[in-house]
Amino acid sequence: MAGRRRKNTGASTGEGAAEPVLPADLELQDLYGAFAAHGLDDEDLDDAAVLVPPVRLPAEEELAAQAKAVPMFGYALALARWAAPHRAVDELGDLVEADRAPAARLLGLAPAEGEVPQEAEVEAMRAWSLACDLDLVELGTTAAGEHVAVPGPDLEPAEQGDPETVLELWLTAAGIVRELAVEADSLPEEGEEEAAGEGEDEDALSEVEEARDAAAELLDEALQVLYETTAFAEPGSETVPLGVLAALLVVPEGEEPSEELLGDITDVMVTLDPMLADLAELGLLDYRPIDPELFDEEEGEGPEEGAVVGEAPLDEEESARFGLVRLTPLGQYGIRQWLLEDGYDAPLVGALAQGDAAELLRGVCESANVLPVEELRVWIADREPVAAARELLEAARGSDAYAPMRRMHCVNALDLLGAPAEPAVRDVLDDPELGGAARAWLTARGAADVPAPERAMALWTAVDTFAAQLLDSGGEAELLRELMADLPVGSDPASYFGELWRVDHPYTADVLEAIGELHLDRTVAKEARKAAFKARSKN
Helix, strand or coil: CCCCCCCCCCCCCCCCCCCCHHHHCCHHHHHHHCCCCCCCCCCCCCCCEEEECCECCCCCCHHHHHHHHHHHHHHHHHHHHHHHCCCCCCCCCCCCCCHHHHHHHHHHCCCCCCCHHHHHHHHHHHHHHHHCCCCCEEEEECCCCEEEEEEECCCHHHCCCHHHHHHHHHHHHHHHHHHHHHHHHHHCCCHHHHHHCCCHHHHHHHHHHHHHHHHHHHHHHHHHHHHHHHHHHCCCCCEEEEHHHHHHHHHHCCCCCCEEEEEEEHHHHHHHHHHHHHHHHEEEEEECCCCCCCEEEEEEECCCCCCCCCCCCHHHHHHCCCCCEEEEEEHHHHHHHHHHHCCCCCCCCCCEEEEEEEEHHHHHHHHHHHCCHHHHHHHHCCCCCHHHHHHHHHHHCCCCCCCHHHHHHHHHHHHHHCCHHHHHHHCCCCCCHHHHHHHHHHHCCCCCCCCCCCHHHHHHHHHHHHHHHHHHHCCCCCHHHHHHHHHCCCCHHHHHHHHHCCCCCCCHHHHHHHHHHCCHHHHHHHHHHHHHHHHHHHC
């Protein structure tokens, strides 16, 4: 499964290698209202590393139960068991004519008595074909030359719900359906094959292959967008309008959709519609397809251009007629497995929270694609608050490159622990590295008996706090300017920075240089630059 690359025409490329872009940078809350192209700065995403956001998955036992509840998958299991001890098939491995109606009745697709509809037999044949593809039944020939099918070795553990077996079979089935969905979309229109002459066969085949590659790329990109939106969406709000999904795939970053792009969005919606419906059949998606009544049957046109992505938003029910899609937990599992197979790092929420506090803080600081608060939340979930707080505070100490970020995440974890962590925090009030943050934390929670820090501690904490944000934000100007506004520079910046450059902290010079570059007050910026020079000279 190819990594997704969003369109980003006109982006400027900075010097050196492009920074990795975490999908969290996208303002995904804007996906669920009128469309707007938001998100990333002017980075060249075609050169940027694709970072896949962490997702939260149910236990494998729960996922396996969900897979067995998928009708088509359940049909395949039922027919495989029905084949015992053996069942006659034709030379292609399909059910013989006499068994097709009974198979449909077995699956509940037709009444027990009376005529069996053709579509019920077709559905049963599809389920049988899936059972064969998954080796739930094995094909062979008897000594008498009769073609037969017998249950395969994976059938019994799958019926018993063995998670590893069920999920492996389901993932194989999902891959088959995904390939078939793409193949169906790339087939030529009815009548086109007959119109082609013999000399055009090779060109026609090439066109089909190109169409297949384009459909596969589009579907992969759509699935990865859904994977990302699901990772960041609030519970219960994972559903994405099909028009919004198409717009994310079509509209370049930072642009409003033009009339031409609105037409492209409509085309993508129409292309994705049957492919997403196929995937929904195997439980990857919950999908409400485009309402057929929106199509002009006489003209063969799709939904009206701009009906979903335009100036006048539709009400919820009318918008739903243009298609709604939600990635299921099974779908998240399947896409994650495909990403892992293609060599991408696709982490799970909580993967960094399995060790002690030192491993936790190191992991959230050093990992590129991580949701720190979620990892902290998982880690503290089953721990006694005071003991957890003490372990976190001990792990936050240090003067290495990541130390300021560790202290920042430690404070975030203390916020999650809340009032029960207070005894551990009070124990470090006089600690030279933790005391300033500890006093600020207690004061913010309303404690009135916390003494103000000494001047040296206050200055050191100011540098440490700014350094943590400088590291965590990657130098994001607006965020850093907000922090600068809280610096107690007063009316005498020369005096303040005259103290600050003497602070014994590994990031003192970096902090002063950032203030000198970004502060909007020229006098303050000038004094910060002078102080940064002195700090560098001191070292």
